[in-house]
Amino acid sequence: MTLTEFFNACLTALNLAKVETHPPHRPHPPQEPIPFSMATLKRRALNQHLLERFIATLDLKPTLIKSHPNYPTLCDYGIIAA
Structure with missing residues (x-):
């Protein structure tokens, strides 16, 4: 795995984790940042x-x-x- 692929995998995991913590009932865009x-x-x-x-x-x-x-x-x- 190259360094670029590693960074992409890390950022993808981070984004998926943020999506998991985002409650579905919040308005888009949120009024206040979601603590993560x-x-x-x-x-x-x-x-x-x-x-x-x-x-x-x-x-x-x-x-x-x-x-x-x-x-x-x-x-x-x-x-x-x-």
Whole structure:
């Protein structure tokens, strides 16, 4: 992989991550900039993965856990505050 291809792949990943964090109900263009942090995305993905592992390992019901009001709080544990 050449250096140019590497930079293009990095910028593509960054743009896809920004699209993923952009809420669909916001007006275009947004009135205020959307806070974005790759570290927050990585932490949220890690937390969701760990919760999935706990659910599978402890043989819990995923719908019961994921519908709990504190599930989003656990997914956002340790993220950078916006």
